[in-house]
Amino acid sequence: MKLKIYSLIAASTITMALSSCKKDFLEQTPITQVGPDVAFADAAAAEKLIQGAYDGMYNDFHIWDYMTNGDVRSDNAYAGGDNPANIQLDLFTVISTNGNVGRDWNALYSDIKNCNLILTNVPNIKDTKLDAGDRRKQILAEASILRAYMYFNLVRTWGSVPLVVKVPITDAEFYPAKATVEAIYAQIITDLEYGAANARTTAPNKGIMTKGVAxxxxxxxxxxxxxxxxxxxxxxxxxxxxxxxxxxxxxxxxxxxxxxxxxxxxxxxxxxxxxxxxxxWMPSVLVGTGWKRFNTxxxxxxxxxxxxxxxxxxxxxxxxxxxxxxxxxxxxxxxxxxxxxxxxxxxxxxxxxxxxxxxxxxxxxxxxxxxxxxxxxxxxxxxxxxxxxxxxxxxxxxxxxxxxxxxxxxxxxxxxxxxxxxxxxxxxNRIIPVMNAQVDGAGANLNYNLTPAKLYFPIPQDELDKNPNVR
CATH class of the missing domain: 1.25.40.390 (Serine Threonine Protein Phosphatase 5, Tetratricopeptide repeat)
Known part of the structure; x- marks a missing residue:
């Protein structure tokens, strides 16, 4: 039975704007350019899929937005530069059309999609090479740890978000509702526990998910x-x-x-x-002359x-x-x-x-x-x-x-x-008192006026438009 192949998408929980029919979407080229006849055929294909999950992480979120979200929103850095999206993060005026919010949501769910391709299909690959030295379990463990990391970033940044743990097939699966924060954390822990039990202790480089990472x-x-x-x-x-x-x-x-x-x-x-x-490219936007750099x-x-x-x-x-x-x-x-x-x-x-x-x-x-x-x-x-x-x-x-x-x-x-x-x-629970006490170099209060309603990013407007179940 030929398996359905899903394209690498830049949309949440694989809830993309289906302006064309699903047939067109399903026929797109999958991650790592594996053709539909061989994508889930053997051990070599499984290795391509896990490598594709790692390669997919070299996007704006993992290159520098992770630091912007953790430091510019805090008392460690001002937005710097002249980027309106970063300035909104700094001043707690973020709206649903903020470009950073949209690209981070898309990046994390695209990474999750890559992990779901592995976790859904690699268990079914009939190739004994995958079971030599527990390589199948290792690949599944690495994908599980990666998926957990993506959801950890999502739940800490947005709070309640859709929880998608398999490749979607039905209409309902393409437009999921938000899961509770508790359910998301439970899934994160399940994935990490599997990773800790089955991942390698050491790997060729520190970019690979190991027991230590889990x-x-x-x-x-x-x-x-x-x-x-x-x-x-x-x-x-x-x-x-x-x-x-x-x-x-x-x-x-x-x-x-x-x-x-x-x-x-x-x-x-x-x-x-x-x-x-x-x-x-992150250092080039943090240090240098000619234009005002970001994340001061x-x-x-x-x-x-x-x-x-x-x-x-x-x-x-x-x-x-x-x-x-x-x-x-x-x-x-x-x-x-x-x-x-x-x-x-x-x-x-x-x-x-x-x-x-x-x-x-x-x-x-x-x-x-x-x-x-x-x-x-x-x-x-x-x-x-x-x-x-x-x-x-x-x-x-x-x-x-x-x-x-x-x-x-x-x-x-x-x-x-x-x-x-x-x-x-x-x-x-220190974020509100710490941020509202912030002063400039002269001792004047910065008047951030942070409130509980501003602690989490809004769902991106594009996602709200595509998926009414996340409103």
Missing amino acids: NALLAKVYASKATPDWTKVSTYADAVINGGYSMVTNYDFLWDSNHKNNTEAIWEMQYDGYGGLHGN PTNSLSKAFDDAGDAVRKASSIKFNNVVSEGWSDSYWAKTSYPYINKYRADDKSDNYILRLADIILLKAEALNELSSSGWSAAAPLINQVRNRVGLAATTASDQASMRLAIENERRLELAFEGHRWFDLLRT
């Missing part, structure tokens, strides 16, 4: 649920910490482009330059580094330039000392650290602190491990409440511009 995501997922399960956070963080990773000795090694796929990296994107298959570090973050005496991480994270000769102005910074993000420096080489060990160590410390009123003492050595690397003294936190704030600040300084800050403040 365990790290499980720790973050259990910390992000409406009611965090700190015991599970601790357990999965331990699995990562004891999983063969180690922090690099020099913090700047993470960003100098000479230490890719290092011992601290759990998962990082694999960029090979503009002349290769996967170029990373905030006065608040710069001050936080200074208040902590954290010269090492500040130098790795923020670079100050004299831009008096540039033909633009800025509302927040003097042009004599204007800041740029410095973590992504090599214009065609930088890797994005999607997950790294320091993040999980700090999450383990948070779990210990939340599990017991005396847990702060057990958390302190973990905090100090991260601080000692950059030459800082031991934390002075001496009870649960002060340790909670110490961990929050440590995560901010350690993980700045890695896409975490907004989601850390969101999951700890």
Whole structure:
């Protein structure tokens, strides 16, 4: 029986605008250019499908929107530049026609579509090569971890969204309603548990989904649920910490482009330059002259580094330039000392650290602190491990409440511009008071007026127009 092949689409939950009939849609070329007669025929085709899922991730969301969503919306960065969509994110005036909102929704659901192709069809491929060395399970595990990561981003960014876990066939499946946040998290955990049980422990590079990636995501997922399960956070963080990773000795090694796929990296994107298959253009929009760059570090973050005496991480994270000769102005910074993000420096080489060990160590410390009123003492050595690397003294936190704030600040300084800050403040219910207290360099309140109604992106207008079930 010939299987139906679905095209690579840029629409949510595969709810695309079917301006033509479904027959035309079904006849389009599938991902990785596998023809309809061989797409699900053998082990080689299965390998093409999983490679297609990885290749499909080199889109705007994974290249830099993940960082814009996590840092520009937070107190780490202003929008910078002159892009109206980014400015809306910065000022909490996002509307359903915002271009970033639409492209991120499309990118994540397109990635999910690629995973669903694998998870729906690879189990049925009759090729004994797939079962040699458990390769079939490994491919399914990698696709499961990838799908979980996409839904984790969706649920944290939009809240309730459609949950699609197979290739759609019926009209109803093409136009799904939104699932509850609880149901989405349950599916994420199911996918990650399968991934943790069946993925490889090590892989040829850090771009491949391994047990370590699944365990790290499980720790973050259990910390992000409406009611965090700190015991599970601790357990999965331990699995990562004891999983063969180690922090690099020099913090700047993470960003100098000479230490890719290092011992601290759990998962990082694999960029090979503009002349290769996967170029990373993000640094060119963050640093340089000739036009005002995006994602400008905030006065608040710069001050936080200074208040902590954290010269090492500040130098790795923020670079100050004299831009008096540039033909633009800025509302927040003097042009004599204007800041740029410095973590992504090599214009065609930088890797994005999607997950790294320091993040999980700090999450383990948070779990210990939340599990017991005396847990702060057990958390302190973990905090100090991260601080000692950059030459800082031991934390002075001496009870649960002060340790909670110490961990929050440590995560901010350690993980700045890695896409975490907004989601850390969101999951700890700190986002509204922190953002509404923000001031400029002169101490004037920025009047963000953040409210619960503004915490999540709206469903993109294109999706609302196509699928009435998501309204």
